[in-house]
Amino acid sequence: MSRTDRTNGRSPSTSKWRGVFAANPTPMDSSGGINQKALRAVLEDNILGGVHGFWVAGGTGEGAIFDDQERATVARVAGEVCAGKAFTIMHVGAATTASAVKGARAAREAGCDAICCVPPFFYRPTERSILEHYAAVADAADLPFFAYNLPQLTQVEITPQLMEKIQKAVPQLTGLKHSAVNFAYVRDFADMGLKVFTGSGRLLLPALTMGAIGVVDAPPSLAPGLYRELFDAWEKGDMPTALEKQKATRDIVDLVTMFGAASHIAKAVIGERIGIDCGEARPPVNRLNAEEKRAVMQRARELGLLKTPARFRSS
Numbered sequence: 001m002s003r004t005d006r007t008n009g010r011s012p013s014t015s016k017w018r019g020v021f022a023a024n025p026t027p028m029d030s031s032g033g034i035n036q037k038a039l040r041a042v043l044e045d046n047i048l049g050g051v052h053g054f055w056v057a058g059g060t061g062e063g064a065i066f067d068d069q070e071r072a073t074v075a076r077v078a079g080e081v082c083a084g085k086a087f088t089i090m091h092v093g094a095a096t097t098a099s100a101v102k103g104a105r106a107a108r109e110a111g112c113d114a115i116c117c118v119p120p121f122f123y124r125p126t127e128r129s130i131l132e133h134y135a136a137v138a139d140a141a142d143l144p145f146f147a148y149n150l151p152q153l154t155q156v157e158i159t160p161q162l163m164e165k166i167q168k169a170v171p172q173l174t175g176l177k178h179s180a181v182n183f184a185y186v187r188d189f190a191d192m193g194l195k196v197f198t199g200s201g202r203l204l205l206p207a208l209t210m211g212a213i214g215v216v217d218a219p220p221s222l223a224p225g226l227y228r229e230l231f232d233a234w235e236k237g238d239m240p241t242a243l244e245k246q247k248a249t250r251d252i253v254d255l256v257t258m259f260g261a262a263s264h265i266a267k268a269v270i271g272e273r274i275g276i277d278c279g280e281a282r283p284p285v286n287r288l289n290a291e292e293k294r295a296v297m298q299r300a301r302e303l304g305l306l307k308t309p310a311r312f313r314s315s
Helices: 036-049 068-082 097-110 127-141 160-169 185-191 204-209 224-236 239-256 262-274 290-302
Strands: 019-022 053-056 087-091 114-117 145-149 173-178 195-198 214-217
Touching: 019 224, 036 068, 036 224, 036 262, 053 068, 068 087, 068 097, 087 097, 097 114, 097 127, 114 127, 127 145, 127 160, 160 173, 160 185, 173 185, 185 195, 195 204, 204 214, 204 224, 204 239, 214 224, 224 239, 239 262, 239 290, 262 290
Parallel strands: 019 053, 019 214, 053 087, 087 114, 114 145, 145 173, 173 195, 195 214
Antiparallel strands: none
C-alpha cells in the first residue's frame, strides 16, 4: 500500500487532509527522555479510537523544547507506527532555522506525510524573516507544508495578508492549523484554497461550517471516538448527532485545560488508559501536583476516558 493510498476506514476519494488529527502528547521516561514504547502505545490507542492522523510534537507534544535528535526519534516512531494506518504531520518548529531544517529532513527520512512549523519565535521576526524561515524549512523536506498559527505563544499572527505572501514564497504550502483568536480567518484561509484545521477542540463543528476540513488539538487524543463520531455525523449531514457530539466535546476541553497543564493531563489520562506510565511534562512546561492530578483523574473517570477502547468501526 502506498502512502497516498492510506484511508483508515475512509472512502478512497476522501482527501487525506481532512478529519480528526490528534495533537498527541510525547511520553517521557524516568530520566526525562523520550519513552518510545509509550509513544507507540499512545499512537496505537488513538488509531484504534478512530483518528485520521496526528499532529506530532506540537504544543501538547512539547516539540518546541526537543533537541534535534529527540525530534528525529519522535518522527521515526510516528512514521513506523502510523504507516498504512494514519497520516502524520510532523511539527518541526524550533528556535533556529537550522534546527527546524534538520527536523524537516528527519521527518522526510522517517516517512512522515507532511511537516508543520510555527513561525520564528522569541526574536520578533519581520515578514521577510518569516518567509525565509518557512521557505528553507519547506524546501528541506519537500513535503506538504502546514503553517501553525499560534500567536498566543509565538507573538506572530499569520493574517490572510501574510498568508498570501507565504503562499507565493512556499510552493509546498498546503494548509494550516489555525489556533488564533480571530475565528473569521477560517473562512478567509479556506477561500485561499488552503486546508484549514481548527486548533480548538471546542469549535470543530462551527469551524466545519466555516470551511475548515477538520481539527488538530489535544482533546481528540483523549477522546478520539467522540471527535470521529462528530466528524462522521457532519460528513453524513446528520446535524442532530453532530450537535450532540459537539456539546459533549466541551467537557473534554474543560478537562484538558484544567490547571493550565494540558501536556501533563494528556499523558496522565492516556497513560492510565493504556496501562503505561507516560511520565510528566518536561520543565518548564506546567505540571500537576498530586492533588491536581487526583482531581484530573477523577474527572477523566467520570467522563469515561479511562476505559480501554474497542477498535473503532465507522459505518
